[in-house]
Amino acid sequence: MTRRYDLDWIRVIAFGVLVLYHVGMYYVSWDWHVKSPHAGRTLEPLMLLSSPWRLSLLFLVSGVATCYLLDRGAQGFMASRSKRLLLPLLFGMLVIVVPQAYYEVVEKLPGGYHDGYLAFYARYLAADPDFCRDDDCLALPTWNHLWFVAYLWCYTALLWFGQRLLPAARTMALADRACAALSGYGALLWPIAVLALARLLLVARFESTHALVHDWYNHAQYFFVFALGFIAARCSAFWQSLARLRWLALWLALASYLFVVWYFQGNAFSDANPPPNALRLLQRIVWAINQWLSIAAICGFAFRWRNADSAALRYLVPAVFPVYILHQTVIVIFAHHLKPVALAPALEGLLLIAVTFSLCFGAYEVIRRVSWLRPLFGLRS
Numbered sequence: 001m002t003r004r005y006d007l008d009w010i011r012v013i014a015f016g017v018l019v020l021y022h023v024g025m026y027y028v029s030w031d032w033h034v035k036s037p038h039a040g041r042t043l044e045p046l047m048l049l050s051s052p053w054r055l056s057l058l059f060l061v062s063g064v065a066t067c068y069l070l071d072r073g074a075q076g077f078m079a080s081r082s083k084r085l086l087l088p089l090l091f092g093m094l095v096i097v098v099p100q101a102y103y104e105v106v107e108k109l110p111g112g113y114h115d116g117y118l119a120f121y122a123r124y125l126a127a128d129p130d131f132c133r134d135d136d137c138l139a140l141p142t143w144n145h146l147w148f149v150a151y152l153w154c155y156t157a158l159l160w161f162g163q164r165l166l167p168a169a170r171t172m173a174l175a176d177r178a179c180a181a182l183s184g185y186g187a188l189l190w191p192i193a194v195l196a197l198a199r200l201l202l203v204a205r206f207e208s209t210h211a212l213v214h215d216w217y218n219h220a221q222y223f224f225v226f227a228l229g230f231i232a233a234r235c236s237a238f239w240q241s242l243a244r245l246r247w248l249a250l251w252l253a254l255a256s257y258l259f260v261v262w263y264f265q266g267n268a269f270s271d272a273n274p275p276p277n278a279l280r281l282l283q284r285i286v287w288a289i290n291q292w293l294s295i296a297a298i299c300g301f302a303f304r305w306r307n308a309d310s311a312a313l314r315y316l317v318p319a320v321f322p323v324y325i326l327h328q329t330v331i332v333i334f335a336h337h338l339k340p341v342a343l344a345p346a347l348e349g350l351l352l353i354a355v356t357f358s359l360c361f362g363a364y365e366v367i368r369r370v371s372w373l374r375p376l377f378g379l380r381s
Contacts, residue, residue: 004064005313006305010298011061012316017050018058019327019360022145023352026335027345033104033144034336038345045261052260052291053298055148056195056225059155060295063229066156070163078160084378085153089146091376092325097144098124099329103336105131105138139211145328147210151219154212155226179235182228187241188249188296194224196288203284221291239303246300249293256290259283322367322377323360330356 025032028044070077102120105113110133113120123131124140131138143150163171181190198220206217232238242249263283269275275283334355338348367373375381 003068003309004306005308006299006302007061007064008313008317009305009308010057010302012313012320014054014057014061015320015324017054018324019331019356020353021047021050021054022328022331023349023356026331026352027349033100033332034107036335036345036348037339041265045265048261048264049257050294052287053294056221056291057295057298058148059152059222059226060229060232060299062152063155063159063226063231064233065229066159066226067230067233070160078157081153081156083375084380085149085156087375088321088325088378089143089149089153092146092149093141093143094125096325096329097142097146100144100332101138101140101142103332107336108133143210146325147212148324150212151210151222152226155223158223159227159230175231175234178231179237182232182235183237183241185241185245187238188245188293191225191228191292191296192289195221195291196285198224199284199288200281225295239299239306242296242300243303244300246297246303249300250297253290253293253297256286256293259286260290318368318379319361319364322364322379323357325377326360326363327356330359 024043024047026034027036027039027042028047029039029041030044030047066081069081098121099117101124102113102117105120109131113131127140129137129140131140166174198217202217202220206215208218209215210218260283263269263275263279263286267275274280331352334352338351341348343351364377367377368379371381
């Protein structure tokens with residue numbers, strides 16, 4: 001298969017959006033590791049613009065990439081993927097994400113935490129269960145934002161085992177049927193149907209935990225789009241359909257986004273005043289519509305970039321994983337230490353964005369030049 005540069009661009013931009021989203025998490029009312037004293041609901045409509053589809057898009061692209069990698073040769077595939085994913089995950093849990101847990105304890109533990117970072121690190125490695133606020137206890141060690149890597153490895157292993165168990169002829173026949181179903185309007189309708197069914201049946205029963213176990217709603221949506229990407233990698237009709245239907249997908253995605261914002265931000269619903277059950281079910285369907293049609297529009301418009309290689313892209317593609325591993329820790333540390341400066345939220349937010357990208361790409365310049373650091377950040381030796 002030829003390389004899909006449009007998907008490389010999507011991956012780079014999507015991870016860039018992820019950095020902006022995590023800076024935004026510091027300023028909204030939703031729970032996060034550290035919070036700004038100015039946190040409120042102002043930015044939440046903007047955050048909802050990418051909340052339904054951001055991670056699903058990354059799993060879709062990862063599914064395509066997994067198919068391409070597996071087609072290069074099955075021998076040693078899982079060993080290679082384990083080295084590229086599990087080694088950075090383990091290093092991240094032992095080193096990179098620890099400051100996130102530390103500053104969360106400093107800010108949220110009743111009475112604060114005053115024993116210093118090294119004392120906390122010893123308790124972190126010992127899986128101390130006593131960092132609690134009311135009934136909410138911090139589970140240590142943690143992978144925090146690196147949950148994506150753990151899930152990606154598990155989904156890769158499942159597809160790899162599934163492909164080995166099924167006869168090759170059976171696998172190809174199933175792929176051909178799926179490709180036929182995913183052409184034309186099926187490229188929009190079938191994914192919406194699966195994602196809507198998953199949300200209707202599971203979202204109320206399984207809270208999003210990112211803890212791998214008992215996270216069945218997330219597995220239902222993320223494994224589905226990962227497997228969809230794996231199948232669609234060989235299905236040119238799917239990508240051509242998305243390109244042809246991109247404007248329809250875009251306008252419907254925008255309309256569904258307005259409904260999602262109204263439901264979560266523009267009404268008086270609360271625990272004391274819950275929405276009617278029919279409206280709640282409609283919201284779950286509209287969420288799935290927005291989730292897939294946003295992805296479809298992005299992929300459809302990006303399809304014209306499928307041959308758009310460039311020097312910038314060749315630099316950014318290997319930088320994405322190290323920047324992803326580092327970015328949230330940088331945000332948490334600097335957000336915490338900027339509080340005494342008391343900057344205006346808009347200025348502080350822009351500064352956090354600039355510092356995060358600058359430090360992460362500066363670190364990448366070091367990482368890619370040091371042979372023993374490269375595999376710890378998912379780069380080839």
